[in-house]
Amino acid sequence: MSDIRVIIDGREVTVPEGTTILEAAKKANVKIPTLCYLKDVGLKGIKHDIGSCRVCVVEVDGKPDFVSSCNTPAENGMVIKTNTPKVLAARKLNLEMLLSDHHLDCTTCPKNGICELQSLCAELNVRAIRPQGEMKSLPIDDSSPSIIRNPNKCILCQRCITACKVLQTVDALELYGNGFDAVVRPKGGIPLIETQCVNCGQCALVCPTGAIVERDDTWKVWEAIADPSKHVVAQTAPSTHVTIGEAFGLPVGTDITGKMVAALRRLGFDAVFDTNWAADLTIMEEGYELIHRIKNNGVLPQTTSCSPGWIKFAEEFYPDLLPHISSCKSPQQMFGPIAKTFYAEKKKINPENIFVVSVMPCTAKKYEAARPEMNSAAKYWNNPGISRDVDVVLTSRELIRMIREAGIDFANLPDEKYDPIMGEGTGAAQIFGATGGVMEAALRTAYEVVTGKTLPKLDFEDIRGMKGIKEASVNMNGITVKVLVAHSLGLARQLMDKVRAGELKDYHFIEIMACPGGCIGGGGQPIPTTVEERELRINGIYERDKKLPIRKSHENPEIQAIYKEFLGEPLGHKSHQLLHTHYIPRGKNN
Numbered sequence: 224m225s226d227i228r229v230i231i232d233g234r235e236v237t238v239p240e241g242t243t244i245l246e247a248a249k250k251a252n253v254k255i256p257t258l259c260y261l262k263d264v265g266l267k268g269i270k271h272d273i274g275s276c277r278v279c280v281v282e283v284d285g286k287p288d289f290v291s292s293c294n295t296p297a298e299n300g301m302v303i304k305t306n307t308p309k310v311l312a313a314r315k316l317n318l319e320m321l322l323s324d325h326h327l328d329c330t331t332c333p334k335n336g337i338c339e340l341q342s343l344c345a346e347l348n349v350r351a352i353r354p355q356g357e358m359k360s361l362p363i364d365d366s367s368p369s370i371i372r373n374p375n376k377c378i379l380c381q382r383c384i385t386a387c388k389v390l391q392t393v394d395a396l397e398l399y400g401n402g403f404d405a406v407v408r409p410k411g412g413i414p415l416i417e418t419q420c421v422n423c424g425q426c427a428l429v430c431p432t433g434a435i436v437e438r439d440d441t442w443k444v445w446e447a448i449a450d451p452s453k454h455v456v457a458q459t460a461p462s463t464h465v466t467i468g469e470a471f472g473l474p475v476g477t478d479i480t481g482k483m484v485a486a487l488r489r490l491g492f493d494a495v496f497d498t499n500w501a502a503d504l505t506i507m508e509e510g511y512e513l514i515h516r517i518k519n520n521g522v523l524p525q526t527t528s529c530s531p532g533w534i535k536f537a538e539e540f541y542p543d544l545l546p547h548i549s550s551c552k553s554p555q556q557m558f559g560p561i562a563k564t565f566y567a568e569k570k571k572i573n574p575e576n577i578f579v580v581s582v583m584p585c586t587a588k589k590y591e592a593a594r595p596e597m598n599s600a601a602k603y604w605n606n607p608g609i610s611r612d613v614d615v616v617l618t619s620r621e622l623i624r625m626i627r628e629a630g631i632d633f634a635n636l637p638d639e640k641y642d643p644i645m646g647e648g649t650g651a652a653q654i655f656g657a658t659g660g661v662m663e664a665a666l667r668t669a670y671e672v673v674t675g676k677t678l679p680k681l682d683f684e685d686i687r688g689m690k691g692i693k694e695a696s697v698n699m700n701g702i703t704v705k706v707l708v709a710h711s712l713g714l715a716r717q718l719m720d721k722v723r724a725g726e727l728k729d730y731h732f733i734e735i736m737a738c739p740g741g742c743i744g745g746g747g748q749p750i751p752t753t754v755e756e757r758e759l760r761i762n763g764i765y766e767r768d769k770k771l772p773i774r775k776s777h778e779n780p781e782i783q784a785i786y787k788e789f790l791g792e793p794l795g796h797k798s799h800q801l802l803h804t805h806y807i808p809r810g811k812n813n
């Protein structure tokens with residue numbers, strides 16, 4: 224491909240043929256505002272440039288009309304002007320047109336402060352809305368346990384459609400109708416809960432307005448904390464350890480574990496525990512399950528089960544392949560029943576009074592906690608007075624809001640340690656937060672259990688990072704164990720189609736995370752979440768793994784203690800009662 228030369232605001236710049244005006248301007252250090260455009264929707268190369276908002280318009284010499292820079296290729300010799308009075312006025316008018324039927328209640332909007340539309344109005348100095356349009360008055364869709372849709376705030380940019388259809392291949396959303404009546408809605412106009420939506424929240428992550436947001440459950444937590452009869456415990460997911468700080472001005476990927484523990488205590492939690500502890504427990508169960516399947520000709524490849532968006536995706540689109548999925552619950556759902564059985568017994572607390580709050584990167588975790596079968600503690604005690612295993616799931620964004628609401632100076636908090644019994648987590652558990660991490664953690668334990676030898680090198684670099692599908696192998700007592708890793712459901716679909724076609728018979732284990740980059744890119748994480756931010760968060764995860772004194776799940780003393788004192792052995796009777804689950808074939812044909 225040859226190079227071309229263009230002149231942007233009087234500056235000459237050379238770019239490869241095919242470069243858009245927007246990209247060429249960036250190279251010339253000229254910033255053109257954008258709204259609907261999104262580079263790399265979750266994964267590099269998934270571009271969204273439908274050109275619907277016309278905020279990025281520029282003048283090109285010789286062309287009668289403005290052109291949208293985000294999807295117009297630069298041409299050799301083009302003379303482009305990005306900030307003439309006419310261009311600035313056109314951009315403003317285009318923005319005002321979008322605002323003319325927009326429910327402008329910014330002060331109470333869930334996106335207040337992180338809304339791209341709001342920021343752009345400030346940036347472009349919009350001070351009045353001249354075209355006064357008819358207001359839409361469409362019903363809010365709050366049918367989903369994870370996602371709330373307010374179509375009255377939708378600017379029809381369709382980023383959510385790209386995230387759902389191209390990145391995740393779920394295709395639950397559509398653009399319907401024309402002109403003023405156009406609307407982005409769940410396919411067929413039915414409530415979101417009735418679609419094949421997997422609750423991943425990638426649509427909420429890319430929506431530039433308050434039209435798609437996570438369900439806010441913070442009030443339930445405030446009420447539980449204020450109730451003196453409740454013993455409220457928190458668990459914090461591995462990825463949150465390196466993401467929450469962004470909202471408080473700390474560099475992306477900063478390890479804020481100690482500050483998060485301190486903040487949760489100041490919010491009034493009675494005990495603060497770590498989902499990393501439960502991730503180590505998951506590795507014990509999942510690693511032994513893999514060894515059991517390999518030794519006993521079980522269904523292979525085994526696939527991981529930690530990502531609830533992936534589980535719903537498999538139930539919807541691959542019901543025939545459910546036997547491949549590990550029966551282990553996710554760490555969140557292992558933590559809940561153990562808090563209401565083992566911990567309750569140890570601390571002599573009535574399990575009816577224990578209230579479990581999870582801090583998760585993920586909107587789908589809300590859905591997972593609400594699944595009817597996730598009430599193992601009540602079944603264990605045969606007591607319907609015990610509430611669900613996990614009572615409330617807060618996303619990272621919701622915890623950030625609670626910390627702000629309470630006026631806590633997060634960035635200056637001292638580091639505090641988790642409470643004992645369910646608070647110790649290893650480096651293996653920490654890496655659950657990044658794509659490839661569950662697999663690497665499982666291999667660290669499985670190798671040592673199977674061979675009885677120390678793993679010579681703990682780091683499985685081949686399965687780390689934002690690359691597409693990743694692969695590794697390791698020799699265990701003469702068997703070459705082959706593994707694959709996929710992140711995002713589009714890549715998961717590629718692998719599962721191959722499993723279905725019988726092409727992956729010589730593989731043993733597949734890790735799938737619904738979100739690009741793994742949990743660090745979850746639908747509940749701080750916004751924005753770009754590919755570059757996902758990479759920095761991943762670096763933060765591996766830095767913390769290196770720093771931790773214990774880096775293998777089976778060496779966690781608190782995990783060794785729970786097997787000795789309560790569970791007996793991995794895959795034993797109590798484990799099956801509390802830590803394993805089953806799946807439900809869904810989808811159009813089930």
Ligand code: SF4
Nearest residue numbers: 328329332338432433
């Ligand atoms: S979506 Fe943005 S612009 Fe619209 S009300 Fe909410 S904060 Fe304001």
Ligand code: SF4
Nearest residue numbers: 387420421423424426
């Ligand atoms: S939550 Fe995920 S599956 Fe559901 S509509 Fe949004 S992107 Fe699609």
Ligand code: SF4
Nearest residue numbers: 377378380381383430
């Ligand atoms: S819901 Fe959000 S992302 Fe989807 S079209 Fe509307 S504004 Fe854009």
Ligand code: FES
Nearest residue numbers: 258274276277293
């Ligand atoms: S950003 Fe280019 S048309 Fe919207």
